[in-house]
Amino acid sequence: MKRRIHLVLLMMVTCTVGVVGLQLIWSYQSYRTASQEFTRDINEALQEAVKLEQDARRRELLQQYRGWLADTNLVKITCRVDPIYKTTKFSLADKHPWAPEKREPFTIGFNHFTQKLPEITPAAKAYFIKHFTEDIVWQNLQEGSLYFYTRKLGDKMEEAYTQNRLNPARLKKLFQQQLQQRDIRAGFALISEKQAKNATPADFKYATRSYNVSLRKPRQRVQAYFPDPNLVFLQRMKWVIGSSLLLIVTAIFCFGYTLKTLFRQKKLAELKNDFVNNMTHELKTPVATISLAAEAIQAFDLSKASAEEYISIIRQQSGRLTGLIDQILKSVALEQESVALEKKSICLQELVAGVLSQHRPQLEQVSATVETQFPPECLTVTADELHLGNVLATLLDNALKYRNHQLQLRLSLYKQAGNAVLEIADNGLGIAPEHQVKVFEKFYRVPAGNVHNVKGYGLGLSYAKAMAERHGAPSPSGAG
Numbered sequence: 380m381k382r383r384i385h386l387v388l389l390m391m392v393t394c395t396v397g398v399v400g401l402q403l404i405w406s407y408q409s410y411r412t413a414s415q416e417f418t419r420d421i422n423e424a425l426q427e428a429v430k431l432e433q434d435a436r437r438r439e440l441l442q443q444y445r446g447w448l449a450d451t452n453l454v455k456i457t458c459r460v461d462p463i464y465k466t467t468k469f470s471l472a473d474k475h476p477w478a479p480e481k482r483e484p485f486t487i488g489f490n491h492f493t494q495k496l497p498e499i500t501p502a503a504k505a506y507f508i509k510h511f512t513e514d515i516v517w518q519n520l521q522e523g524s525l526y527f528y529t530r531k532l533g534d535k536m537e538e539a540y541t542q543n544r545l546n547p548a549r550l551k552k553l554f555q556q557q558l559q560q561r562d563i564r565a566g567f568a569l570i571s572e573k574q575a576k577n578a579t580p581a582d583f584k585y586a587t588r589s590y591n592v593s594l595r596k597p598r599q600r601v602q603a604y605f606p607d608p609n610l611v612f613l614q615r616m617k618w619v620i621g622s623s624l625l626l627i628v629t630a631i632f633c634f635g636y637t638l639k640t641l642f643r644q645k646k647l648a649e650l651k652n653d654f655v656n657n658m659t660h661e662l663k664t665p666v667a668t669i670s671l672a673a674e675a676i677q678a679f680d681l682s683k684a685s686a687e688e689y690i691s692i693i694r695q696q697s698g699r700l701t702g703l704i705d706q707i708l709k710s711v712a713l714e715q716e717s718v719a720l721e722k723k724s725i726c727l728q729e730l731v732a733g734v735l736s737q738h739r740p741q742l743e744q745v746s747a748t749v750e751t752q753f754p755p756e757c758l759t760v761t762a763d764e765l766h767l768g769n770v771l772a773t774l775l776d777n778a779l780k781y782r783n784h785q786l787q788l789r790l791s792l793y794k795q796a797g798n799a800v801l802e803i804a805d806n807g808l809g810i811a812p813e814h815q816v817k818v819f820e821k822f823y824r825v826p827a828g829n830v831h832n833v834k835g836y837g838l839g840l841s842y843a844k845a846m847a848e849r850h851g852a853p854s855p856s857g858a859g
Contacts, residue, residue, distance in 0.1 A: 472529055
């Protein structure tokens with residue numbers, strides 16, 4: 380039995396440790412995945428935010444360029460019909476060109492412009508400004524190139540490039556929006572590469588790659604710094620961690636519950652074994668005595684007096700067997716709650732007096748003193764007289780079995796909160812506190828080494844407790 384329990388425990392421990400270990404490994408892998416995803420997301424978010432911020436500045440420059448083209452004091456836009464291809468060609472030149480430089484006007488044609496105009500019109504000029512900036516200048520801005528389509532336009536564009544600066548507030552807002560789209564809500568700081576070399580914030584230990592924010596050389600790069608991102612990881616992994624913890628707690632609970640059940644079954648098996656051993660010994664003695672007495676009556680020609688003596692022995696041992704069987708039947712009856720109690724009105728004083736009268740020979744044999752404190756009026760209760768008498772008899776039997784020197788009994792009857800209360804006290808050996816709760820368990824006996832000086836089966840108090848509760852008494856917390 381012990382070997383089987385140890386084997387089951389070993390298997391359970393192995394399975395529980397395996398489940399917990401797998402969950403921890405899975406959680407660690409999930410943590411690593413969340414860390415990698417976080418790194419990827421913040422880099423993609425910053426890259427996209429930088430691109431959007433640069434495009435915003437390019438559009439600002441593009442708007443400036445359109446203003447320069449519309450300024451008739453700065454440039455002049457003309458058109459003519461190409462004599463060969465018969466298409467309209469637009470020309471762009473400074474209004475006041477630099478005299479030492481002999482520059483030909485910049486000429487361009489648009490395939491989708493189908494009109495043939497020998498001279499510029501307001502509509503054609505607007506068309507030229509719109510498409511020239513959108514198709515040509517915008518591409519130059521994206522490439523970070525500077526083209527002198529006219530000297531003054533080139534100078535202005537170079538100056539505009541020089542004055543163009545990163546808008547930190549706009550970049551921060553765009554970056555925050557990109558992070559939120561990726562379900563990241565964490566504090567951060569945007570720091571230029573130059574600033575990062577001089578002083579990196581001590582509280583920010585996680586950084587993205589650096590990204591160029593300049594539209595032209597010299598390049599300026601920025602990085603995003605984050606504090607310890609574990610809170611972000613935990614936020615992303617909350618369901619994974621929650622389910623893992625739930626599974627681990629469930630596995631540990633099941634292990635603990637199973638372990639408790641196994642030990643309870645082991646204890647119950649040991650108690651039942653003790654009960655069977657005691658009961659077997661108790662049954663063999665009267666059976667053997669009855670058998671010998673019957674053989675003597677049958678085999679020998681006994682006198683009437685001798686025969687009566689053997690018959691008395693048989694009756695005595697038969698009564699003992701009947702008592703043992705009654706205890707077992709009482710135990711079985713307890714497990715069948717459907718067994719109806721034959722309740723009727725009985726006087727407690729009369730019930731107690733009757734039980735005491737039945738036990739008078741045993742009490743006189745040990746010179747016990749019995750003190751009763753009964754009220755003058757009869758305390759009437761509705762109860763099963765037989766079972767309630769058995770409960771009282773069980774308590775008196777225990778008092779007799781486990782007495783200390785001369786037995787002193789005190790029985791008290793009184794009313795309390797509309798209930799009838801019967802108290803029984805004695806000067807017995809007492810029960811240690813750690814055993815007081817357990818004495819009401821079936822088959823349980825207070826340990827007394829390997830030998831019990833008093834024979835018993837651990838059924839009496841279990842029966843008494845169950846019957847008392849079925850009569851409406853509160854569950855006892857211990858025994859004294």
